[in-house]
Amino acid sequence: MTSKKSADRLSLASSYRTHTCGDLRAEHVGTTVRLSGWVNARRDHGGLIFIDVRDRYGLTQVRVDPATAGDSFKIADGLRSEFVATFEGAVVERPSGMRNAALPTGAIEVDVTKCSIINPSQTPPFEIDHEPANLDEDVRLRYRYLDLRHERLAKHMQMRSDLMHFARTWLRRQQFIEIETPVLGRETPEGARDYVVPARVHPGEFYALAQSPQQYKQLLMVAGFDRYFQLAKVFRDEDPRADRVPEHTQIDLEMSFVEREDVLKLVEGLMTALAEQFSSAALVSTPFARISYEEALSRFGTDKPDIRFGLELADVTDQTRASKFAVFAKAESVQALAAPVARFSRKEFDTLVEFTKQTGAAGLAWLTLRNNKFESPIAKFFSEPELKALATATGAKDGDAILFVADTRARALDSLGRLRNHLGEQLKLKDPSKLAFVWVQDFPMFEWNPQEKRIEPMHHMFTQPYAEHVDLIAAALGKKQTPDAAVLATKANLFDLVLNGYELCSGSIRIWQPKLQRDVMRLIGLEDAEIDQKFGHMLRAFEYGAPPHGGVGLGLDRIIAVLAGEPSIREMIAFPMNSKARDPMTGAPSAISAQQLKELHIQVKKNI
């Protein structure tokens, strides 16, 4: 340490290396250096060997010439892919014409005088120097420590680290305090299935892994930490998907003395900063677009719309009500969208029909418009003015096809919304150079669960209903659980942030009034005894001066994936589980010993 300044950032030099594999430039020519790293590639020319040495920082070509390397030439001859080795020698300028512009270190090479093998390597199960296409994910996960050597994944890990650091710094600058909350908590009666952990010291009792820091962060508001955040691991025991894993990370935050606008502004600030810092794609609009839940459903058929492209839905129930086509005339709702696919073959339309059926709808009808002529298996059911009216309603232009789904309104919208997404993909309408943020708000407070025949909170039961709807809740108390239109009309002060069709963030203004909180719990069917037992701590806390508060949880893995343009969040996680919630590398989950089971007071029964 030669100066105070250098103490801030210690050198990476050690007895193994004077420089990293990304350090050396033309200015180092003439110095003697030592590099250690992995053999990325070895090109043997018989009398001359080139080796690319790799570490996290880059790639440097070393040159092993028997004239300068002496006895070390033999050692270099025995090097193979992924051996860990040390090379010593002089940095020399490469002959003109032999420079590699693609490599930051490409102007120089190291003329090796001495090399040694630190640790040999088995032949890796897949190539490391370039990433093979279509590698089976299970193979990758089994050798994740090798997969992570691939440049793409290594970059993702760096980006993740940078983004987490950036978010922390940004939030701390806005006066947020980072507080950790327990991972081991109590089971939650609402929401996702809990991951359960037996409590050894309390026979027959269990912890649940946190699904969210929700309750703790609200209690932190009561405690007076008016701006809290945490990069929190959360756990949900539901079947995984490409964009869903059993454990993920949230940027969790909560604010006191705020209204919705304050929270939106804060999140917009953070997301804009992250997008500018970590993506080259352009924001479609600042401030972010905002639409209501109802508008999102009716225009896009989903509450997480990708607004980078059109193909908006139109309700044509009125236009088809009187038609001779019984399927349309009888349906509760007919939804349609116009897409530039009139040129599609019968087979291509059949594929769309098949796709639609898989979404749960009865079917898909289509109508092409070419040279001012309508063509379709169903065209005969409509008069010319009726056809024109359909074109007007859907905004269909020449060269478009109008696609119809007739069903219940909810199913027709959902089905056509998925088809819209599918077409957006197929027609390459999803511009990867755009970041289209949109806030979806005015969600219903409750929804009807037809399976369990009960009212459930749409988001969670701590969400504040709009003030003008509070009376609806009080009025519904004590009544039998029915799909009561009035209660279901209650709107919640809830907002989701959607980016390019992915829900990145969900938040709300919370209930801080103990009576209202208890009423909401009662309304969704919880008995007072259960409320006191499971949520007594929240209600009690609210009685000690709870400030008005609200916040959000942002899906960190998803944010990074979208900004990096990766479709699967597993690409952004160092050691993810596979799609069956297993880790093929460690074998988790696994059976435990009889001794462990005994300590935990647990008996495992097979084939229950």
Add this chain to the structure above:
RNA sequence: GGGGCAGUAGCGCAGUGGCCUAACGCGCCUCCCUGUCACGGAGGAGAUCGCGGGUUCAAAUCCCGUCUGCCCCGCCA
């Protein structure tokens, strides 16, 4: 819980009743090569065709079962 698809050499894949003694690319091994950087050239090794059973003169191929994985629906406040 349900549906679809897949499993053939270390990796990616072809082969859908007999010309299969299982092809091809990458990787691997041996030899040659002093300016390569996806080095090149010559030669070579490597596969109980996921597993079990059945049909057949004959099975990678057909049937039944089973295991594993991927995608989707349900589920995911």
